[in-house]
């Protein structure tokens with residue numbers, strides 16, 4: 001049963017059928033999916049959802065399909081990890097990590113949006129799928145194309161991390177690396193999307209794609225027992241995730257399934273923080289920046305939906321801050337040492353900013369906090385391998401080991417808080 005009603009311009013409210021449209025003909029505003037919420041309310045409830053499979057399609061009535069999904073049967077429903085050792089370190093009581101670093105199959109939050117965009121794109125008759133990507137989106141489009149048998153075309157900046165390039169190539173798509181930043185890649189993709197009639201998941205399929213991001217919010221709420229946390233800290237790149245998670249919370253409250261007020265905070269890297277700087281300067285528009293940061297997956301200098309991030313952060317009573325490259329690396333290490341989770345710089349950025357919000361007393365010690373960990377550290381290991389080395393190289397001989405070991409002090413105390 002589908003409750004998909006149509007599309008509606010976020011700016012001027014003009015309505016469109018749920019077809020291949022993606023910008024408003026009247027004002028060039030973005031289009032948003034509309035649902036029949038009365039129908040959803042009458043036929044769905046948390047008990048029904050609880051009995052369903054653990055993937056993002058457990059919320060399928062709130063996702064924009066006419067028929068059955070095509071892919072993503074193991075995507076989403078990632079762990080909400082209670083992080084007591086990290087909480088203790090940060091001096092707060094109730095801390096959770098929404099761990100999309102283990103999202104199936106390509107280890108980032110992008111498996112949510114791609115599952116939805118590809119399923120809808122096939123319903124709309126697209127035969128080739130493509131994307132403009134900083135790396136993770138390309139990985140996800142490549143994998144989901146491979147699984148469903150559709151050809152994929154991935155456009156990335158030339159300086160994308162090597163593991164993210166191979167993480168697309170292995171699935172057999174065409175990968176086009178372009179000179180310049182993501183913003184240049186995105187501009188070209190907008191131009192060629194129309195020309196060839198390909199389904200660019202984050203350009204002409206964007207109204208459907210962004211809906212997939214809501215599932216992170218539904219899950220956080222369901223995993224907390226249908227309660228919203230007091231605070232949620234999320235990274236921002238193009239600005240898809242944060243506003244759509246805000247929408248998901250509004251929908252759950254309108255359906256009467258969730259309670260609470262959640263302040264949503266935005267995290268960006270100091271080397272690319274157009275949204276946070278607009279927030280701090282109290283602007284209603286975004287001044288584009290030229291990215292210069294190790295956090296490449298979130299290095300988008302001219303975010304398509306940056307204005308909506310500002311709006312939702314402000315509406316929720318949240319805030320935002322930036323993290324330097326050094327703070328990002330330290331936070332990656334802290335998360336690994338305290339919780340056994342290895343994230344990429346986007347996750348490091350988010351944790352580093354959460355720490356600042358706690359220090360600024362914007363997050364109080366007795367409030368419930370969720371931090372969004374959106375990507376996996378194994379894809380950007382080169383950053384880490386230059387910081388660490390093995391402790392020693394020895395010949396495999398017991399006597400030699402003992403001589404070395406017994407000359408060390410505090411060798412085993414780096415991660416431990418017990419014994």
Ligand SMILES: *Cc1c(COP(=O)(O)O)cnc(C)c1O
Pocket residue numbers: 108109110136137235236237238239240241242297298344346347374375376
């Ligand atoms: C894409 C991405 C984000 C957030 O991007 P938005 O465009 O703001 O939705 C965050 N973290 C990682 C790891 C990503 O790949």
Ligand SMILES: [Zn+2]
Pocket residue numbers: 009010011012013014024025026027028029
């Ligand atoms: Zn419009």
